[in-house]
Amino acid sequence: MPLGSVAPKLENDVDGTVLANSTPHRPESCDTALAYPVQNSSRSFLQRTLYPITLKFEEIVYKVYYERKRSCGGTSTSAKEKTILNGITGMVSPGEILAMLGPSGSGKTTLLTALGGRLSGKLSGKITYNGQPFSGSIKRRTGFVAQDDVLYPHLTVFETLLFTALLRLPKSLSKDEKAQHVENVIAELGLTRCHNSMIGGPLFRGISGGEKKRVSIGQEMLINPSLLLLDEPTSGLDSTTAQRILNTVKGLASGGRTIITTIHQPSSRLYHMFDKVVLLSEGCPIYYGLASAALEYFSSIGFSTSVAVNPADLLLDLANGIGPDFQHANDHKDNIKQDPVSVREFLISAYDKNISTGLKSELCSADVNYTKESSTRNDVKSEKWCTTWWHQFKILLLRGLRERRFEAFNRLRIFQVLSVAILGGLLWWHTPSSHIDDRIAMLFFFSVFWGFYPLYNAVFTFPQERNMLIKERSSGMYRLSSYFLARTVGDLPLELALPTAFTFIFYWMGGLKPDPATFILSLLVVLFSVLVSQSLGLAFGALLMDVKQAATLASVTTMVFLIAGGYYVRHIPPFIAWLRYLSYSYYCYRLLLGIQYNENDYYECAKGAYCRVADYPPIKAVGLSHLWIDISIMMLMLVGYRFIAYLALHRVR
Numbered sequence: 329m330p331l332g333s334v335a336p337k338l339e340n341d342v343d344g345t346v347l348a349n350s351t352p353h354r355p356e357s358c359d360t361a362l363a364y365p366v367q368n369s370s371r372s373f374l375q376r377t378l379y380p381i382t383l384k385f386e387e388i389v390y391k392v393y394y395e396r397k398r399s400c401g402g403t404s405t406s407a408k409e410k411t412i413l414n415g416i417t418g419m420v421s422p423g424e425i426l427a428m429l430g431p432s433g434s435g436k437t438t439l440l441t442a443l444g445g446r447l448s449g450k451l452s453g454k455i456t457y458n459g460q461p462f463s464g465s466i467k468r469r470t471g472f473v474a475q476d477d478v479l480y481p482h483l484t485v486f487e488t489l490l491f492t493a494l495l496r497l498p499k500s501l502s503k504d505e506k507a508q509h510v511e512n513v514i515a516e517l518g519l520t521r522c523h524n525s526m527i528g529g530p531l532f533r534g535i536s537g538g539e540k541k542r543v544s545i546g547q548e549m550l551i552n553p554s555l556l557l558l559d560e561p562t563s564g565l566d567s568t569t570a571q572r573i574l575n576t577v578k579g580l581a582s583g584g585r586t587i588i589t590t591i592h593q594p595s596s597r598l599y600h601m602f603d604k605v606v607l608l609s610e611g612c613p614i615y616y617g618l619a620s621a622a623l624e625y626f627s628s629i630g631f632s633t634s635v636a637v638n639p640a641d642l643l644l645d646l647a648n649g650i651g652p653d654f655q656h657a658n659d660h661k662d663n664i665k666q667d668p669v670s671v672r673e674f675l676i677s678a679y680d681k682n683i684s685t686g687l688k689s690e691l692c693s694a695d696v697n698y699t700k701e702s703s704t705r706n707d708v709k710s711e712k713w714c715t716t717w718w719h720q721f722k723i724l725l726l727r728g729l730r731e732r733r734f735e736a737f738n739r740l741r742i743f744q745v746l747s748v749a750i751l752g753g754l755l756w757w758h759t760p761s762s763h764i765d766d767r768i769a770m771l772f773f774f775s776v777f778w779g780f781y782p783l784y785n786a787v788f789t790f791p792q793e794r795n796m797l798i799k800e801r802s803s804g805m806y807r808l809s810s811y812f813l814a815r816t817v818g819d820l821p822l823e824l825a826l827p828t829a830f831t832f833i834f835y836w837m838g839g840l841k842p843d844p845a846t847f848i849l850s851l852l853v854v855l856f857s858v859l860v861s862q863s864l865g866l867a868f869g870a871l872l873m874d875v876k877q878a879a880t881l882a883s884v885t886t887m888v889f890l891i892a893g894g895y896y897v898r899h900i901p902p903f904i905a906w907l908r909y910l911s912y913s914y915y916c917y918r919l920l921l922g923i924q925y926n927e928n929d930y931y932e933c934a935k936g937a938y939c940r941v942a943d944y945p946p947i948k949a950v951g952l953s954h955l956w957i958d959i960s961i962m963m964l965m966l967v968g969y970r971f972i973a974y975l976a977l978h979r980v981r
Contacts, residue, residue: 379469380422381457381554381586383443384691388416388453390438390611412438414611416453417687420588420604422554425581427599427619428590429640430608430647436590437475437559439608443588444472444557446802448981457555466555467804468714471548475560475590477540478795480731481529485522485543489513491727492547495805498714513549517542517576538569545576548803556580558589567595574601596638609647614675616683629678646675713807720806724814738822741785748777749830753837760839762932768946770838771920772895774854778827779913780886782858785823786865787878789815790977794873797980812974816866827858841924849923857916860962863969864912870976889913898949912965914950915958921947922955 390413413435420426428436441447443455445462457466479488493506501509514520519542527543528534535543541561548556558577562570578601581587591598605622607615615622623639626632626646633642633652645652649668713720752773759766790797793815801808831851836842840850864885868878889911891897900908908914925941933939942952 379554380584381466381469382419382421383555383586383588384419384454384456385439385443386417386454386688386691388413388439388442388451388455390435390442390447390452391450393450412611413442416606416608416613417684417691418604418606418616419691420586422584422586423581424603425577425587425589425601426604426606427594427602428588428606428608429592429594429643431644432592433610434608434647435611436608439606440557440559440588440590444470446472464804468551469554471551471553471556472803473541473544473548473556473558473561474799475563476795477537477544478799479527479540479543480727480796481527481532481534482731482734483727484524484526485514485519485535485539486510486524487727487730488527488543489546489550491723492805493550494723495715495720495800496551496803499716499719509550513546516579517546517549518572519543519546536569538565538573541565541573542576545573549580554585556585556587558587560590560592562591562594562598570595570598574598593644594640596640599638599640605643607643607647609649609672609675612672612676612679613683614647614672614679615643616679616687625682629675629682646671715806717807717810720810721814724806724811725818728814728818732818741822741826745781745826745830746833749833750837753834756834756838758837758839764931764941764944765946767838767840767924768895768921770840771924772893772917774831774834774850774920775857775913775916776890776893778830778854778858779861779889779916782823782827782861783865783868783882783886784879786819786862787869787882788875789819789866790869790973791873791875791878794980797977801980808977809974812977816862816970819862823858823862824855827854830854846923850920853916853919853923856959856962856966857912860912860966860969863966863973866973867969867976870973870980873980893917894950895946898946909961912962915962918950918952918958919955921950922952922958925952927952 389411391409391411393407393409395407416435416439418426428439430436438447442451445467455462457463460466483491489510490507493510494503497506497509514523519539522535522539526532526534527540534540545558545561556577561573561577565573577587577589581603594602599619602619604617605615605619606613607622615625617625619639622643623632626642631642631646631651637652642652649671651671715723752770756766756770759770761767797811800806800811828851831847831854835847835850840846865878865882868881868885869875872878872881888907890913892900892907892911893913894908894917925947927940927942929941930938931941931944933944941947
């Protein structure tokens with residue numbers, strides 16, 4: 329297949345389905361979202377920037393609280409406070425790369441998250457961007473690449489970047505311009521070879537780890553960020569691939585971007601690509617300054633090595649409290665014990681004495697070029713979205729349909745539903761009207777199966793997309809309401825097609841009332857029940873955001889609804905009779921009975937004798953009247969459960 333065969337098709341689909349209402353004018357809200365014209369190709373695509381950002385962070389302290397359990401003749405808990413970051417200071421200017429080094433658990437990712445405005449909790453200190461606090465304007469100009477590549481596995485590289493461009497770039501750009509930006513990013517990041525390759529996931533092979541990392545970087549580069557934060561961009565990659573990633577990052581910095589990255593254990597050639605280094609040890613800084621001057625500094629305080637060594641290896645040893653060839657300076661008379669605690673204490677003390685004071689005075693005298701007027705103006709604009717709600721909804725809907733078009737479990741679900749419909753139809757084959765027990769059981773099975781089956785499928789919806797939702801919402805990519813509606817609407821075709829097919833098979837095979845109007849009403853009630861059931865599943869999933877917990881809660885709920893559904897137990901004790909009114913299956917069951925029968929219908933209760941259907945005990949226990957009340961209650965459940973799910977998603981951080 330030619331490389332270009334997939335790209336034009338997607339663009340055509342987007343043209344006709346998504347961007348039909350795009351307008352060529354530039355809205356006020358996104359004047360600064362994109363800083364380069366497509367037509368200008370004289371400079372490298374990734375080396376254009378408009379709004380340079382100087383980032384300063386001073387005395388950053390972050391603490392968390394946790395419960396500590398103790399058992400000594402009994403169990404007791406006590407709240408403990410742990411300091412993750414302790415007095416970290418530094419500054420990064422446009423065109424510079426600041427690398428955060430340190431062992432695992434030293435606070436690198438926490439500090440990076442704080443600098444990206446994504447950290448909640450007890451954070452103290454001062455972080456400024458061109459002298460201003462974090463704001464929506466800065467958020468729009470900040471790219472954040474997480475350590476784990478959160479990508480849709482069934483989308484191609486081009487599709488992944490194109491949907492990102494359609495969501496994050498302003499509507500002032502035409503569809504062709506956005507597609508051209510994507511092509512430029514693909515070419516610049518060396519992804520042309522895998523242009524039409526799927527991302528891949530645990531169940532099938534896709535592009536390589538290094539290519540996934542470049543796709544993640546490309547998603548952020550589409551907005552031409554002035555500030556780029558990368559968390560472990562070389563983690564799990566071989567040295568050659570890591571070198572390519574850092575070369576790309578270095579090229580980005582050459583365009584005037586401010587870049588901060590965490591890195592665990594870089595090779596020497598990667599280390600020398602950094603401009604500045606912050607070295608952390610258990611949340612405390614032990615070095616800040618030029619990467620090229622780190623060895624000289626540690627040598628000056630007595631930590632030197634007699635052999636050639638990778639600077640990063642020496643720095644990580646020191647951060648772990650291991651001092652190679654320790655030779656303490658002559659002006660200190662105290663002997664320092666060669667244990668990690670003593671080494672760390674000495675390094676922290678040396679930092680406070682030799683670096684901290686000078687660094688603070690440097691930050692105070694630093695002249696940050698910005699105009700208060702333009703900053704205020706841009707902050708006002710940042711409150712608005714670059715694209716309309718309707719545009720976001722259509723893009724997210726199309727992306728969801730494309731992502732789920734290859735889901736393997738669809739075939740299994742189709743087989744499940746059709747096999748149950750055929751088997752049930754055979755068991756209830758042409759049930760005569762005199763067998764009213766069997767007919768009522770058939771209607772109850774209708775309400776139970778399509779009251780519980782969609783519930784179990786829906787609980788997986790939001791927990792499976794939690795990481796993607798956090799990533800994209802943190803970037804300000806779209807409104808939560810547009811995502812919520814697009815995600816739920818995208819599932820409707822399959823959710824409604826299966827019960828429709830089931831009803832067509834089961835209804836006529838079971839020999840229910842052979843009237844087209846009755847059949848259509850029964851089908852509508854079943855579909856209504858499916859939507860309510862799906863809504864409750866969405867609420868469970870959004871509230872718990874854990875598949876196992878949500879499935880457990882769904883199991884308990886369905887069991888209660890099954891017992892209290894009006895079929896198994898007819899005389900429920902008054903103190904617990906309210907349970908049935910919480911069960912949508914109970915209302916669905918009543919509606920199906922009310923459609924099949926009315927109070928004036930009769931059935932053959934004995935040979936030659938006929939009885940009123942309304943007097944039959946199982947039907948009399950639930951009643952055949954108040955159908956509009958049942959519909960209204962189910963409608964309230966439908967809206968209420970989905971509103972709860974929507975509110976629960978607001979808590980996802």
